[in-house]
Amino acid sequence: MTVDVDLALVGGGGAASLVLAALGRAGVGGLRVAVVDPVHKRGQDRTWAFWGRPGTFLDPLLSASWDEVDVVTPARRRVLSLDPLRYAMLRSAPLYDLAAGAEKRLDATRLTAPAGALADDGARVTVAGPDGTPLVRAAWVLDSRPRRPDRPGVTSWLQHFRGWWLEADRPTFDPGRAVLMDFRTPQPARGISFGYVLPVSDRFALVEYTEFSPARLDGDAYDAALRDYAALLGLDLAALRVREVEDGVIPMTDGPFTPRPSARVVRLGTAGGATRPSTGYTFSAMARQADEIARALAAGRPPVPAPAYPGRHLWMDAVQLRALDRGLVDGVAFFDRLFDRNPADRVLRFLDGATTWREDLTLMASSPLLPMTRAAAEVVNENRSARRRPSH
Incomplete structure (x- = not known):
């Protein structure tokens, strides 16, 4: 029935x-x-x-939840105040x-x-x-x-990751601050990698290894990367218990969705x-x-939400992805520069699609001009070529 x-x-x-x-x-x-x-x-x-x-x-x-987060590069540890925002974890x-x-x-x-x-x-x-x-x-x-995009994008990457929920018998983690991005991990030939730490208490935390890159890793590579990252953090895995494991793959693409x-x-x-x-x-x-x-x-209206992000932000994302994919910019240096030249809340509001035109121009000005201009031209040319190709 x-x-x-x-x-x-x-x-x-x-x-x-x-x-x-x-x-x-x-x-x-x-x-x-x-x-x-x-x-x-x-x-x-x-x-x-x-x-x-x-x-x-x-x-x-x-x-x-945390009012401060760390962004770490091989050169320095930056402590970012997120006020008036906060970073939060929801299971x-x-x-x-x-x-x-x-x-x-x-x-x-x-x-x-x-x-x-x-x-x-x-x-x-x-x-x-x-x-x-x-x-x-x-x-x-x-x-x-x-579902997949309606057609392939100019760039199609993945956010792919594995995390361990680690439990300790004694105080081990700092529950007052999360690590948003730790770029001290070995960087892939094509892409960006980072670790992060989300502590629930001083004895329980999610420690994760993430890559932005074109393809997932093979075999035990995620576990090996997590062991290396735990050692970098000074964690003694022999004294910790892995309570849960989380894996995920999320598309990062400028391919269009309807x-x-x-x-x-x-x-x-x-x-x-x-x-x-x-x-x-x-x-x-x-x-x-x-x-x-x-x-x-x-209110009795059709349940049709507004687009998730402004069109100009999707264009900026397409250019960024292209620049990273073609190696026109160094990924770690790009994110380091972004957080160095902008308040953390502006960067995070941009990623939520909530910044103004003026703020977007400021963000664009903090990016390396020539590589991003070249990436923008390549995105335009690729999209023109895609529109001229016959559909099947």
């Missing part, structure tokens, strides 16, 4: 959980909601790190629990099944299973399933453009768009 609803969430991960939580906060009443996902997300399956102003609904859910279990409570209050229908094609006739959307059997008919569908593929289908998460091409950060944009969707539904 096909379920008939006002709103269907296809995919039940972070993006859908934020929407459910936002609907709960907005007090949307009488809305028939369905969630379609083969897995009902629970527990600690991932960690989000993000920055923003304190005083939001997320505060009670956070595992930790998945509290968000999933909050979403589950909202889902119950909304009396939502949950279909623990994979979704296939979406058929939009302009008035309703039919969500079918993989075999074509109709599962749900909805006035609107929010689809957060991962956030609204049809009249009544809206894509969320990476597929909806929420991932910042220059860093892979996604969470803050997902949270903003979830709030916009809930406010729109509460």
Whole structure:
């Protein structure tokens, strides 16, 4: 039997959980909601790190937050005050629990099944299973399933990482300050690597190795990199326990995504453009768009959020990615210079798409001019060539 609803969430991960939580906060009443996902997300399956102003609904859910962070290069350790922002860590279990409570209050229908094609006739959307059997008919569908860009970008990199949750029997970590980026790790031939440390307490912390580069590492390379980084931090792994392991891969590409593929289908998460091409950060944009969707539904408007980032920021990201990919700039020096010549909150607000034109010009002026100009010209030429190629 096909379920008939006002709103269907296809995919039940972070993006859908934020929407459910936002609907709960907005007090949307009488809305028939369905969630379609083969897995009902629970527990600690991932960690989000993000920055923003304190005083939001997320505060009670956070595992930790920091007013200062370190950015470390081989030459120096820079301590950055984030005021008026803060850097925060959110583990998945509290968000999933909050979403589950909202889902119950909304009396939502949950279909623990994979979704296939979406058929939009302009008035309703039919969500079918993989075999074509109709599962749900909805006035609107929010689809957060991962997907590739509509076409390859000029540059296609990945943010890929592995982290160890380390537990100690005695005070080992400084819970008052996180390490945002530590570039003392060996740098890949093509790309950027860094470690970071997110301490929950003086005895428990997430220690992670991350690369921005074209491809994932092979075999045990992540573990080897983490062992080396732990040694660099002076950590005695023999005296620590690895309680959990987190892996992830996030696209960093200027390839275009279509956030609204049809009249009544809206894509969320990476597929909806929420991932910042220059860093892979996604969470803050997902949270903003979830709030916009809930406010729109509460006001009786279509649940269509604004673009996650201004077009000029996406252009700047494309140029940055091209410059890094072609080796026109040194990645470590680029980020070191960015934080050296700008207040930390300006850099972080830029990465959230919240800076003004004037601030963007200041950020551009702090980048090496000639290499970035060359990268910009290459992006323009590549995009022109792509538009001239016949589609298949």
